[in-house]
Amino acid sequence: MHQRLRLATCGDAIVAATEECDDGNDDNTDLCTESCTNAACSDGFIQAGIGEECDDGTDNADDADCTTTCKAATCGDGHVWSSGGGTEECDLGAENGPGKACNAQCQLNVCGDGDQGPEEACDDGNLDNGDGCNAICGLEECGNEVLDFGEACDDGANGDPDDGCTDNCAFPDCGDGFEQPSLGEDCDLGANNSDSGDCTLACLAAACGDGLIHANVEQCDDGANNGPGQACKADCSANFCGDADVGPGEACDDGNQSNNDACTNVCKFATCGDGFEQGTEQCDLGDLNDNLGQCTLACNLPDCGDGFLQPSNMEECDDSNMSNTDECLDTCKDAECGDGFVWAGQEQCDDGNQLQTDACLNGCINASCGDGHVWAGQEQCDDGNQIDSDTCTHLCKPPACNDGIKSGAETDVDCGGPMCGKCPAQSACLQPSDCITGNCVNNVCAPPQSCKQIHTGNPALLSGKYTIDPGFGQPPFEVWCDMMTDGGGWTVFHANTGAGNEQPMTGNVENLVGNPMQFQHYSVNRLKKAGLSLISTETLIVRQTPANVWMKVNKPAFNSNIALANKNWKGAVNISVSDGTNVAGFMAWSNADNNYKGGDFGITAAPDGQVTCPNLVPPGATTVQGFTNVVGGAWALNACCEFHYLYSRTTQEAMNPDVDAGYDAEVALGAWTKTPAGNDVDCNNASGDGGTLKFYAAMR
Numbered sequence: 208m209h210q211r212l213r214l215a216t217c218g219d220a221i222v223a224a225t226e227e228c229d230d231g232n233d234d235n236t237d238l239c240t241e242s243c244t245n246a247a248c249s250d251g252f253i254q255a256g257i258g259e260e261c262d263d264g265t266d267n268a269d270d271a272d273c274t275t276t277c278k279a280a281t282c283g284d285g286h287v288w289s290s291g292g293g294t295e296e297c298d299l300g301a302e303n304g305p306g307k308a309c310n311a312q313c314q315l316n317v318c319g320d321g322d323q324g325p326e327e328a329c330d331d332g333n334l335d336n337g338d339g340c341n342a343i344c345g346l347e348e349c350g351n352e353v354l355d356f357g358e359a360c361d362d363g364a365n366g367d368p369d370d371g372c373t374d375n376c377a378f379p380d381c382g383d384g385f386e387q388p389s390l391g392e393d394c395d396l397g398a399n400n401s402d403s404g405d406c407t408l409a410c411l412a413a414a415c416g417d418g419l420i421h422a423n424v425e426q427c428d429d430g431a432n433n434g435p436g437q438a439c440k441a442d443c444s445a446n447f448c449g450d451a452d453v454g455p456g457e458a459c460d461d462g463n464q465s466n467n468d469a470c471t472n473v474c475k476f477a478t479c480g481d482g483f484e485q486g487t488e489q490c491d492l493g494d495l496n497d498n499l500g501q502c503t504l505a506c507n508l509p510d511c512g513d514g515f516l517q518p519s520n521m522e523e524c525d526d527s528n529m530s531n532t533d534e535c536l537d538t539c540k541d542a543e544c545g546d547g548f549v550w551a552g553q554e555q556c557d558d559g560n561q562l563q564t565d566a567c568l569n570g571c572i573n574a575s576c577g578d579g580h581v582w583a584g585q586e587q588c589d590d591g592n593q594i595d596s597d598t599c600t601h602l603c604k605p606p607a608c609n610d611g612i613k614s615g616a617e618t619d620v621d622c623g624g625p626m627c628g629k630c631p632a633q634s635a636c637l638q639p640s641d642c643i644t645g646n647c648v649n650n651v652c653a654p655p656q657s658c659k660q661i662h663t664g665n666p667a668l669l670s671g672k673y674t675i676d677p678g679f680g681q682p683p684f685e686v687w688c689d690m691m692t693d694g695g696g697w698t699v700f701h702a703n704t705g706a707g708n709e710q711p712m713t714g715n716v717e718n719l720v721g722n723p724m725q726f727q728h729y730s731v732n733r734l735k736k737a738g739l740s741l742i743s744t745e746t747l748i749v750r751q752t753p754a755n756v757w758m759k760v761n762k763p764a765f766n767s768n769i770a771l772a773n774k775n776w777k778g779a780v781n782i783s784v785s786d787g788t789n790v791a792g793f794m795a796w797s798n799a800d801n802n803y804k805g806g807d808f809g810i811t812a813a814p815d816g817q818v819t820c821p822n823l824v825p826p827g828a829t830t831v832q833g834f835t836n837v838v839g840g841a842w843a844l845n846a847c848c849e850f851h852y853l854y855s856r857t858t859q860e861a862m863n864p865d866v867d868a869g870y871d872a873e874v875a876l877g878a879w880t881k882t883p884a885g886n887d888v889d890c891n892n893a894s895g896d897g898g899t900l901k902f903y904a905a906m907r
Contacts, residue, residue, distance in 0.1 A: 283303055350374075703901060775799070
């Protein structure tokens with residue numbers, strides 16, 4: 208029983224030539240509509256897959272509820288939504304907002320809305336005058352004899368600071384820079400008033416005994432406490448050691464500078480800390496004695512290990528121990544990276560050098576893969592990242608085809624890309640050449656659909672039998688692949704030996720026993736021929752003699768109709784021969800079962816419209832697209848085979864069950880020679896029932 212293909216229609220999940228898409232459903236919200244057109248904005252259907260939020264069809268507009276980009280209208284999109292449900296007055300997109308001509312609600316900025324717009328000096332949210340911002344959003348000012356917002360008074364700035372209102376529209380006050388005797392002020396220097404200056408903060412003239420120190424005039428001023436024995440004497444001069452007046456903080460004051468009597472010249476009784484080195488003291492800086500200074504409080508010189516940090520001893524620290532693994536070394540220097548000692552808890556290592564290529568880096572951390580520095584003798588590279596697709600992997604080695612990771616330009620682990628071997632099926636890929644199968648589908652190596660893909664996957668493969676999966680409803684099957692002729696990658700579908708009872712090229716009965724590469728009879732069924740035609744773009748005819756001579760056309764041998772009963776096709780093609788000859792011509796095929804009369808397949812010469820066969824009735828026959836079709840059932844046979852580079856013809860016709868066709872060449876084309884003459888009156892070169900041309904046919 209013949210297998211038949213169903214004609215393509217919208218909704219059958221097969222994309223026909225007249226369809227943009229076909230997903231086999233009537234859902235208009237996915238990427239393919241029920242009319243087999245691609246989803247598009249303004250087609251009236253909301254398709255989230257292409258980013259649509261809405262779609263009102265021809266009603267889409269930039270001022271409507273749904274914009275021309277199928278996005279829902281919204282404030283801030285830069286379009287004034289004024290029709291449908293829109294109430295926008297303006298829309299400046301990213302320029303909407305406070306202080307802008309259009310606010311965040313897409314309403315115009317106006318005086319009195321509390322938002323100071325580009326053309327407004329102020330906006331206090333009302334249209335009232337006298338509150339600092341008038342009804343046209345202008346500022347109100349001091350000196351207009353109107354009590355404006357923020358003013359205490361306004362007498363027109365009359366220049367009299369002591370009349371109750373200053374020219375600053377404020378009530379008189381100490382510190383305003385205006386002297387107001389009526390308020391008891393001696394002076395007023397404004398911001399220059401100071402309790403250490405000529406005019407105090409109380410606007411009074413500075414005087415000894417007022418309790419305030421007049422800078423550059425008084426040394427001190429304790430007010431009522433000024434006097435003998437006090438820190439500040441009656442003339443506002445400071446009590447000092449040597450003035451013969453025992454003041455506060457002085458143990459004695461003998462009025463002399465001798466340090467050999469009971470009272471030193473610092474007015475203290477002789478003792479450690481009096482500033483004089485005496486007896487067993489190593490030093491005595493007096494009040495400058497300091498455990499952290501040049502002389503300790505015990506009058507000893509500073510020493511590393513005494514527990515006191517003494518900068519005068521060039522110490523940075525002093526922890527009273529000689530450990531070199533804590534924050535203070537035994538030299539009283541702060542521990543730091545590079546000092547050659549490992550600071551416990553803070554440093555991983557410390558080799559005392561600045562090399563970035565040894566086991567310890569400058570930051571006193573152990574060298575490791577990924578730190579950005581190449582560890583000599585341990586790492587081959589280190590780019591500071593964990594990315595395996597660059598020139599250095601996370602193993603700190605250059606990408607390699609045996610490192611067990613997807614590295615460099617590999618498409619999968621240790622395969623694919625320009626450097627590594629090809630990937631097996633189900634591996635990741637970017638292009639067919641990444642795969643052993645020569646087929647990369649959705650970035651995954653898939654089983655090969657044709658010999659061409661197998662050849663792409665491994666150009667070194669020899670001709671022979673291989674399994675392909677064209678994917679046209681058939682399980683994978685074996686085919687013969689020609690991996691040598693014209694660049695290789697040809698899928699063989701038929702071979703003819705010239706013997707009788709062999710299937711024609713368009714036949715449906717499979718004969719898979721012979722080896723077509725050795726010119727033994729071979730033929731696949733029509734469904735396979737149809738599938739191979741769908742994935743091919745050219746056809747090859749290789750003849751046994753002359754050896755290594757072939758003819759190629761730039762179209763597949765058939766189309767999908769070869770799988771249906773009683774179909775035919777013809778059309779223009781470009782023809783090339785193994786010796787480099789190139790011409791235009793025509794090709795045709797017919798699968799009229801039980802009535803071939805020859806003419807199941809043919810390739811003819813140009814130009815079209817040639818006339819021959821005067822013995823026909825009516826006389827002559829004009830070719831149309833290379834064929835005359837004057838013999839019933841012989842679709843692919845022109846008049847007397849006069850212009851055929853390849854023709855099929857049999858002397859056994861409709862009433863004889865032997866309906867195989869013989870194949871010959873009537874016209875030579877370069878190295879493609881005509882076959883020996885025969886005795887058939889219609890096709891005078893046909894020799895015997897099977898013809899004399901032995902060949903195999905393939906597509907890629």
